[in-house]
Amino acid sequence: MDEIITRLKKVRRGAMFIIEAPSGTGKSAVVKEILRCDPNIKFSVSVTTRKPREGEVDGKDYYFIDDAQYNEYLKQDAFYEYVDSQYGSRYGTLRSEVDSFINVGEDVLFDMDWAGARQMKAKAKDDVVTIYLLPPSIKELRSRLENRGTDSKETIEKRMNLTAEKLKHWNEFDYVLVNVNLEDTIKKVQRIISGERMKRVRQTGLQSFVDELLEEAKHD
Ligand code: 5GP
Numbered sequence: 001m002d003e004i005i006t007r008l009k010k011v012r013r014g015a016m017f018i019i020e021a022p023s024g025t026g027k028s029a030v031v032k033e034i035l036r037c038d039p040n041i042k043f044s045v046s047v048t049t050r051k052p053r054e055g056e057v058d059g060k061d062y063y064f065i066d067d068a069q070y071n072e073y074l075k076q077d078a079f080y081e082y083v084d085s086q087y088g089s090r091y092g093t094l095r096s097e098v099d100s101f102i103n104v105g106e107d108v109l110f111d112m113d114w115a116g117a118r119q120m121k122a123k124a125k126d127d128v129v130t131i132y133l134l135p136p137s138i139k140e141l142r143s144r145l146e147n148r149g150t151d152s153k154e155t156i157e158k159r160m161n162l163t164a165e166k167l168k169h170w171n172e173f174d175y176v177l178v179n180v181n182l183e184d185t186i187k188k189v190q191r192i193i194s195g196e197r198m199k200r201v202r203q204t205g206l207q208s209f210v211d212e213l214l215e216e217a218k219h220d
Pocket of ligand 1: 020021023046047050081082083091092093111112113115116117
């Protein structure tokens with residue numbers, strides 16, 4: 001039986017799961033827990049020109065790079081998608097980070113904004129699944145950002161000012177959840193991921209498996 005499970009894994013095409021939410025909604029906590037519980041999904045580490053926050057690790061949370069390196073990546077057309085100025089700092093997804101996984105049936109999880117999600121949908125529509133998390137209220141959002149203690153007052157105001165702009169794009173996403181309770185939200189995202197994995201179009205190698213079943217049925 002184990003042999004069959006391993007074989008079926010190999011014949012699947014990986015999916016790209018993009019999670020977006022206004023800052024403070026709980027997106028990072030959801031992403032972290034999904035990755036901790038599921039070894040079959042890899043995190044796409046983005047590059048950014050912003051400085052690391054306390055506790056962030058280079059190569060794990062982001063590749064922290066400078067403007068010169070970012071410009072070099074742009075010149076080499078190394079990005080799958082990028083967002084250049086929206087947040088003051090620059091962000092991007094390297095092609096090398098994604099393709100090696102999808103082609104061998106590994107899923108990839110992205111923490112990325114709506115502009116990036118739009119670019120990814122345009123480039124790889126059938127492989128991309130997008131999930132939007134809404135906050136239960138704006139008041140709750142502000143208090144989560146303030147209690148997090150990782151951003152200056154000025155940064156918090158900047159993030160709050162971006163909230164309305166971000167919220168307007170909720171209807172471009174495939175799935176939308178209101179994050180009232182973190183545990184429930186995580187479970188719901190896990191269910192979305194398992195459902196998407198079972199879609200016929202993602203199980204690219206199933207035809208040969210079914211052919212074998214049919215052959216076996218002939219001699220049954
Ligand atoms: P933060 O600075 O709080 O980590 O991220 C700011 C925003 O940039 C978030 O909305 C985050 O999802 C988005 N972001 C992070 N990495 C990428 C990326 O590679 N591409 C795009 N388009 N957005 C990103």
